[in-house]
Amino acid sequence: MTATTQLADARISVRHVRKTFDLKGEEFVALGDVSLDVADNEFVTVVGPSGCGKSTLMNILAGLDMPSSGEALVDGDAVTGPGPERGVIFQQYALFPWLTVRKNVEFGLKTAGLNAKDRREKAEHFIDMVGLGQFADALPKMLSGGMKQRCAIARAYAVNPSILLMDEPFGALDALTRVKLQEQLLDTWSRDKRTVVFITHDVDEAVYLANRVVVMAARPGRIFEIVDVDLPYPRTEEMRLSPEFAALRNRVWNAVYHQNP
Amino acid sequence: MVAVTDATVRQTAAQRSTPQKGRSPRRRMLVLNLVSVAIGILLWWALSASGLRLPSPAEVAVRGWELLVDGTLLSDTAASLTRVLIGFALGTLVAIPVGFLMGWYAWARGLIEPWVQFFRTIPPLAMIPLALVLLGIGEEPKIFVIFLAAFFACVISTFQGVVNMDRTLINAARVLGTKDAGIFLRVVVPASVPFILVGMRVGLGAAWATLVAAELIAAQAGLGYRMQNAQLYYDLPTIFVGLITIGILGLLMDRVLLFAEHKLTGWQERR
Numbered sequence: 086m087t088a089t090t091q092l093a094d095a096r097i098s099v100r101h102v103r104k105t106f107d108l109k110g111e112e113f114v115a116l117g118d119v120s121l122d123v124a125d126n127e128f129v130t131v132v133g134p135s136g137c138g139k140s141t142l143m144n145i146l147a148g149l150d151m152p153s154s155g156e157a158l159v160d161g162d163a164v165t166g167p168g169p170e171r172g173v174i175f176q177q178y179a180l181f182p183w184l185t186v187r188k189n190v191e192f193g194l195k196t197a198g199l200n201a202k203d204r205r206e207k208a209e210h211f212i213d214m215v216g217l218g219q220f221a222d223a224l225p226k227m228l229s230g231g232m233k234q235r236c237a238i239a240r241a242y243a244v245n246p247s248i249l250l251m252d253e254p255f256g257a258l259d260a261l262t263r264v265k266l267q268e269q270l271l272d273t274w275s276r277d278k279r280t281v282v283f284i285t286h287d288v289d290e291a292v293y294l295a296n297r298v299v300v301m302a303a304r305p306g307r308i309f310e311i312v313d314v315d316l317p318y319p320r321t322e323e324m325r326l327s328p329e330f331a332a333l334r335n336r337v338w339n340a341v342y343h344q345n346p
Numbered sequence: 347m348v349a350v351t352d353a354t355v356r357q358t359a360a361q362r363s364t365p366q367k368g369r370s371p372r373r374r375m376l377v378l379n380l381v382s383v384a385i386g387i388l389l390w391w392a393l394s395a396s397g398l399r400l401p402s403p404a405e406v407a408v409r410g411w412e413l414l415v416d417g418t419l420l421s422d423t424a425a426s427l428t429r430v431l432i433g434f435a436l437g438t439l440v441a442i443p444v445g446f447l448m449g450w451y452a453w454a455r456g457l458i459e460p461w462v463q464f465f466r467t468i469p470p471l472a473m474i475p476l477a478l479v480l481l482g483i484g485e486e487p488k489i490f491v492i493f494l495a496a497f498f499a500c501v502i503s504t505f506q507g508v509v510n511m512d513r514t515l516i517n518a519a520r521v522l523g524t525k526d527a528g529i530f531l532r533v534v535v536p537a538s539v540p541f542i543l544v545g546m547r548v549g550l551g552a553a554w555a556t557l558v559a560a561e562l563i564a565a566q567a568g569l570g571y572r573m574q575n576a577q578l579y580y581d582l583p584t585i586f587v588g589l590i591t592i593g594i595l596g597l598l599m600d601r602v603l604l605f606a607e608h609k610l611t612g613w614q615e616r617r
Contacts, residue, residue, distance in 0.1 A: 149517050167521040179518035183613040192532075193522030194371045226615045244522060 095122035096280045097146065101155035104141050104306075115141045117305035118155070124287050126278040129294040132285055132341055136308025139284045143252045144280060147173045153296045159248065169197070173245030176253040178233040180225040186212060186236050187221045193244040211239040213271065231262035238270070251283045255290065259313065264321060275318050288341060293320055300340040401583040406590070409583035420570065423591060425567040426557060429485065433492025434553045438546055440493075441500035446544075448501075449508025450534065466498040470556045474563055488560040495556040499549035500542070507541025508534055540611040547603045555594045 104116040116138040122305045123129050129137045144150035145157050148167040157164045159171065167173075180189050190208040199207070210220050215235035225233055234254055241249065255263040267290060274281060285291050295314050302309035314333055316324055324330055387403050394400040401409075413419035447454040448462075470491045475489035509512035511534060519533045561570025569588045 105556055147517075147521055149520065167523065169523050171521070173518075173521040175518065179512075179514040181518075181533065181536070182516060182615065192519070193524075196519075196522055196524045196528060224613050226613060240522070252355075322541055 094125065095158075096125045096127075096160060097121075097123040097282065098158040098161075099142070099146075099155075100158065102145060102152040102157060104138065104140070104145065104150070105153045105156045106134060114305035116145075116152070117307040119306070119308055120155075121299060121308060123280060123282060128274060128281045128283065128294055128296050129299060130283045130285055130291040130297075131299045132288060132291040132337065133301030133306075133309070134303050134341060134344075135286070136306070137301040137303040139301055140252055141306065142301075143173075143250055143282070143284050147171060147250050149173075169244055170246055171248045171250055172241035172244065174234070174237050174241050174249065174251040174254045176256045178225070178230075178237045180233055180236055180240075182225050185222050185224055186217055186228070186239075189225070189236055190240045190243050192240060197244060207243055208239075211243045212236075214242070215239045215269070229262075230258050231266060234258065235269075242273075246279070248280045248282070251281065253284050253286065256286065263287075263290070270294070271318070271320060276303065288334060288338050289325075292330065293325060298333075298337050299328055300337060302344045309344055312337050312340065319336055349484075357470065393397025399582070401586055405583045406586040410587045410590070413584070413587055419587065419591065421587075422567055422569050422572045423595065425447065425571075426561065426569045426592075427595070429488050429561075429568065430492055430523065430550075430553050430557045432548055433489045433557070434496045436489070437493045437496025437549060438500050441497045441545070442504050442542060443543075443548070445501045446487025446508055446530075446534070446538070448505045449538075450530065455505075462501055466502065467495075470495040470498075470552070471559050474560060478563075483567070488565065491560050492553045495552035496546075496549035499552050500545035503541050503548065504538060507538035509544075510541075511537045540542050540607070540614060543603065543607045543611065547600060547607070550599055550603060554592070554599065558592055 099119055099121040102116055103114070104118045104166075106113045106115055119138075119142065131140050131142065141150065145152050146164065148164045148171070151165075159168070181192065184192065187205075187208050191204045194204040194207055209221070212218055215238055217232060217235055217239065219230065220228060220236075225236070228236065237254075255266050258266065271294060281295055283291075283294060292314055298312040298314060299308055300312065300345075301307065302311045312333065316329060316333070390400070391403055394402040394405075410419070444458065448458050449455070473491050473494060474487065477490050481487040481490060515533050515537060516529055519529045524532065557568075558570040558573075561568040562574045563573035565574075569592055573585050573588040576588070578581075
């Protein structure tokens with residue numbers, strides 16, 4: 086089953102994207118024919134078994150990788166490289182270890198050509214937003230995993246992207262920290278809406294955060310099913326424990342773990 | 347970059363936050379070091395007293411003092427240090443850009459690597475006969491072999507630093523809008539600093555070792571020359587003074603670079 090949705094006013098459009106790699110002379114299909122539209126200010130999560138190509142899809146949207154055929158469009162323009170309207174958050178944080186939290190957050194602002202004073206003010210704001218005010222002058226090695234990811238989130242937000250691409254950002258964190266960061270992310274998102282594509286391997290996380298959950302399948306990587314999450318925001322702890330949530334969770338779980346190709 | 351678990355964070359934090367506890371084992375180590383040196387000198391003394399043809403520590407100390415007072419030791423040291431520092435500085439200065447070029451551009455790597463791999467297997471000392479014939483017996487051949495020693499140690503290390511750097515950091519800079527030049531200056535260069543410094547330490551060691559040998563062969567001044575000269579007159583105390591000076595200077599230079607390494611690469615996660 087292939088599920089696609091076509092939206093009239095899509096911010097992100099993935100059109101028949103195919104990505105193949107050469108694996109010791111054999112063609113490995115990372116992404117088969119993938120099509121997906123994401124609306125403005127939508128929160129879409131992508132979940133699927135390993136090898137389903139979800140990170141490849143993310144890299145293509147980020148402009149770090151090019152499709153073998155088909156195209157990815159952002160606001161109607163084909164993606165040919167990274168762009169300031171798309172912020173990316175990596176699973177491994179990717180903080181510059183020789184820079185303090187403050188300098189990490191200022192990195193993109195410096196690239197954008199802001200002067201020292203404006204950089205500092207802006208960075209200050211986003212460091213406070215993620216609650217790292219006390220650690221502004223600490224090096225990444227002093228931070229815990231959760232704090233590192235909060236710093237990476239502040240760094241991405243600082244350049245004010247209207248689209249956030251998050252590649253299993255909480256995957257390396259312990260369960261408690263993960264839940265806390267999910268809450269903070271939703272809180273920030275509901276106050277200051279952005280279009281989010283969030284990759285995860287955690288079904289709970291996928292359902293809890295999303296407007297829509299895109300379930301992918303492997304071999305070849307493709308979209309298996311799209312599940313609409315009709316729970317209202319703000320999402321709460323009660324909602325997490327509700328029968329509606331459980332029903333959605335079961336549906337996504339079955340789609341991920343009992344895929345009949 | 348490897349994800350650091352909370353346990354490691356706590357562990358390193360604990361190590362960092364206990365300088366008080368850290369002091370007494372350090373002092374004990376220092377005491378042990380000093381005891382070891384004292385025992386070594388005593389053994390030396392005993393050996394020289396037992397009729398072996400060794401100068402006693404006292405004789406060596408006296409000769410060291412004489413050489414210091416008449417200025418020979420200082421002028422020899424200055425001559426040796428000047429050579430090593432010029433050769434080392436030139437070697438490092440050329441090695442760093444070449445290493446970056448090799449690491450950053452596949453074509454540069456393809457062109458340069460065979461030569462580097464071939465020539466680095468030749469001990470710089472083996473180049474001395476050639477250098478003497480081509481460059482004469484002045485300062486040039488000595489500086490040239492020291493240059494080679496420093497260059498090869500540093501170029502390989504810089505190259506490895508660029509090649510092994512974490513690609514996600516480059517991607518992180520790219521998605522923040524940074525272009526190639528910015529990525530090179532603001533990501534690749536700082537990420538390679540630890541590798542460059544390791545290369546410089548190895549290079550300095552190699553340069554120092556090469557220098558003394560080069561001076562043994564052809565020189566009019568320098569620590570190696572002084573020892574070579576002393577050998578003609580069976581002047582063992584002077585040879586000892588030379589050896590000890592070479593050892594102390596090598597150690598000091600290594601410590602200076604080690605200190606620089608700690609200052610410049612303190613951001614690294616130690617695993």
